[in-house]
Structure formats: C-alpha cells, structure tokens
Amino acid sequence: MYFKINATIVDNSVDYSYSSAGNDYYSTVILKYKYNYQGKEYIQDSYNGFIKSKKYKKGDTIEVFIDPNNPSYSIIKDYEDKQFKLRLIICEIILLIISIIPIIFM
Numbered sequence: 001m002y003f004k005i006n007a008t009i010v011d012n013s014v015d016y017s018y019s020s021a022g023n024d025y026y027s028t029v030i031l032k033y034k035y036n037y038q039g040k041e042y043i044q045d046s047y048n049g050f051i052k053s054k055k056y057k058k059g060d061t062i063e064v065f066i067d068p069n070n071p072s073y074s075i076i077k078d079y080e081d082k083q084f085k086l087r088l089i090i091c092e093i094i095l096l097i098i099s100i101i102p103i104i105f106m
Contacts, residue, residue: 002065002075002092007035009060010043031056035064037071044074067095 011032031046044064056062064074075091 002067004063005035005037005066005074007033007044007062007064007074007076009033009056009058009062012056012058031076033062033064033076035066035074037066037068040071042066042072042074044072046076 009031011030013030032043033046034041034043036042062076064076066074
C-alpha cells in the first residue's frame, strides 16, 4: 500500500530536441524532487505529461505517494491530474500481480 510523504522540488526544466531528420520537434518536461524516508534521501524524476511543470518551482513542497516496500518508487500527488487515481490503482494492481506470481508457480 502506498502512503503520502512530503517532497521538495530540486529542479524543473524542459528539454527541447529535434528528430534525426530535423523536421520533428520534441519537448520533455523534467521535474526532479527529493524526499526522505527512514533516514535515507531519495531523488526522483518525473517526465512528460505526467505533471503540469509550470505550477511547481524549485524549493516547493509537494506530496508524493511512496511504496514502503520500495521507497525509491514514488508518484506525484497532483490534484489537477485527473489520471492520478487511475495510475495509482494500476500501479497497485501491477505490484499485487507481481507479488502473487511466485505463489502461483510454486
């Protein structure tokens, strides 16, 4: 089960690039944040459309959900993101399936 923890924005940037043919333009949003769990610091990145990067500034405090069994894995809690709950549920289902596969094949 996931639980909430506070994180701090370390960096918020956009990376711009062109395709190898030079006719397609790409942008990638990069939001880097850090948090502490049980005395250890973790730094994570979130890419592309998963977050609205302009609303976050370096030093801002945000809420993230972490997996206590794998605290290096986290999801940004973003109330404006309508897909957030769906992504969280899908992640929990995947983790559940992964945890029962060894039991099925024993």
